Amino acid sequence: MNELKNYKKGNWNYATVERQSDGSLLITTHKEGQVKARKCRVKNLYQSNEEELDVESGKPITKRDKRHSLS
Amino acid sequence: MTTDYPDWSRLIQVIGSDIMIPIDIQGAYIMMPVDIQAQYVNLNIDIVAQTVGDINIDIDAQSVGIYLTADWNVLQGNAKSVVFGSSNLASFAQDYADYEVNANKTFWITQVSFEVNAYASEDADKHQMGSVYLKNQTAGIIFCQLGGNGGGAMTLTAPIKVTAGQTVRVVVTNKANHAANIVANYAGFEL
Numbered sequence: 506m507n508e509l510k511n512y513k514k515g516n517w518n519y520a521t522v523e524r525q526s527d528g529s530l531l532i533t534t535h536k537e538g539q540v541k542a543r544k545c546r547v548k549n550l551y552q553s554n555e556e557e558l559d560v561e562s563g564k565p566i567t568k569r570d571k572r573h574s575l576s
Numbered sequence: 577m578t579t580d581y582p583d584w585s586r587l588i589q590v591i592g593s594d595i596m597i598p599i600d601i602q603g604a605y606i607m608m609p610v611d612i613q614a615q616y617v618n619l620n621i622d623i624v625a626q627t628v629g630d631i632n633i634d635i636d637a638q639s640v641g642i643y644l645t646a647d648w649n650v651l652q653g654n655a656k657s658v659v660f661g662s663s664n665l666a667s668f669a670q671d672y673a674d675y676e677v678n679a680n681k682t683f684w685i686t687q688v689s690f691e692v693n694a695y696a697s698e699d700a701d702k703h704q705m706g707s708v709y710l711k712n713q714t715a716g717i718i719f720c721q722l723g724g725n726g727g728g729a730m731t732l733t734a735p736i737k738v739t740a741g742q743t744v745r746v747v748v749t750n751k752a753n754h755a756a757n758i759v760a761n762y763a764g765f766e767l
Contacts, residue, residue, distance in 0.1 A: 514678050515677065520658045520659070521658075522661070523661045523662075524660075526664075550674055
């Protein structure tokens with residue numbers, strides 16, 4: 506599942522949401538029983554102009570990148 | 577073995593592995609001592625009465641667990657905690673983050689806390705005033721608010737109930753006279 510969709514679905518127990526210098530939010534979620542936390546970065550969360558960004562670079566994820574990021 | 581009484585009533589002793597006895601008692605006074613000795617007992621009781629007197633329960637078992645709802649939900653993996661951090665927030669500026677409760681879920685918020693730290697080291701020993709509030713962004717109403725110097729915490733004895741489709745917004749405000757880092761947390765359980 507896409508990391509941002511995972512946050513929105515509430516499929517986690519613990520979430521850390523950090524405001525970044527570019528105004529985006531870095532969201533880290535963890536569900537009990539899972540080894541690794543999951544991360545996503547988003548601008549304008551829940552807004553009509555919501556945009557998912559690459560966690561490291563902060564650049565917008567293109568549609569092609571999104572297909573590859575599905576897990 | 578049965579024993580007859582002078583009034584023609586009889587003592588009944590039933591020995592069996594599967595017994596169902598539907599009983600419809602219509603009387604003014606009933607005394608029914610029951611001694612259940614079994615590995616598993618399902619006891620469904622539906623009491624419809626104007627008044628119910630004392631109910632004395634004597635549980636004598638190897639282990640009996642009674643959990644508070646919040647504790648039980650943590651045990652069941654329903655714990656929910658959101659930490660929101662905003663760095664270098666200007667004096668009297670606000671920041672927020674949203675979480676929309678998913679369909680078929682209800683989020684019960686049981687605690688709120690926040691912490692304020694100076695962004696620059698030269699402001700570290702000054703007052704670190706700040707506040708946090710939780711808002712139902714969908715309904716446009718504030719659930720609760722909390723303020724303090726350096727931070728604060730509040731345990732909600734009556735949990736906040738957020739139903740499916742409602743958005744929880746946590747809003748932090750830097751009320752210090754300098755830039756600050758503020759971290760807020762709200763937590764509870766979702767099921």
